[in-house]
Amino acid sequence: MQKDALPALRGERIEKLDPRFLTTLRDHVHRTLRAAILSGRFGANERVNERQLADQLGVSTTPIKEALRQLETEGLVEALPRRGVLIRFNSGWAEEMILARAALESMIAHLAAKRISKTEADTLEAIVVQMKTATAAGSPDELIALNETFHDQIHVSSRCAYLARMIERQQFYDASIRRVIHSDPQERDKALSEHAAIAAAIISGNSDKAERVMRDHVVRSGETYLKIVFEKNEDI
Known part of the structure; x- marks a missing residue:
């Protein structure tokens, strides 16, 4: 597989959510972030910024925080004191x-x-x-x-x-x-x-x-x- 066959992975990491999904926003944010992590769009041990994620998805930080807590229970991220949320998927x-x-x-x-x-x-x-x-x-x-x-x-x-x-x-x-x-x-x-x-x-x-x-x-x-x-x- 050619490395230059990956243009879809080089631009915006996450697309804005479809407004039709707003009734179940937390679940869709979780699935969107989970897919981005599992697709390698974030590196292992990379720190993620809640505000930046919220801006990219076009949502408030509340569903971002909820999704990150759920991802932490799955072991895909880890919240550390004074260090923020780190990606643990590798x-x-x-x-x-x-x-x-x-x-x-x-x-x-x-x-x-x-x-x-x-x-x-x-x-x-x-x-x-x-x-x-x-x-x-x-x-x-x-x-x-x-x-x-x-x-x-x-x-x-x-x-x-x-x-x-x-x-x-x-x-x-x-x-x-x-x-x-x-x-x-x-x-x-x-x-x-x-x-x-x-x-x-x-x-x-x-x-x-x-x-x-x-x-x-x-x-x-x-x-x-x-x-x-x-x-x-x-x-x-």
Whole structure:
């Protein structure tokens, strides 16, 4: 991945919030800041300024303070006396999140292969067909949406409400990172091949294979994420 393929990560770190989200402002501020941290837009041990964040997001400092407190409970930031709020997310933390997500997604795929209905199998197969079309067209935004739809459908088919809730804490991409990844033709082709293999294993009821290919996919895409965000080349 070329370093100059990251223009989206070099400008404003955070975009202003859509006014439609003001009814749940605290949650949206939290998600926006969390995504920015997990996308590497803040360096490890970097001090963040509440007023600057408020100005960037176009909000008061109150939801910023609330969001930072929530992020501190997640371990992503730390508030220190006389030093302010420091970013604690780093490549080591990211590796752990990737491995945790790989474990959860692979088990969900395992159970989906055992529990998927005929209707759900047809839906999953149709999503892969859409992915093939979007891959051929080189449409990153459509692929981002289809990727989420693909994994959501597997979650539905698995009947794993508990595991699906757990996995929300292991989401480490945001749209800008996904767009960089899917802008690479080789990455698009790899992702399509892996998604097709996952779907085929689940639809055929091969739970062990579904578990294995899902884990391999999450780990490999995670390595791509690490290279983009942290320029880290070691394997997980």
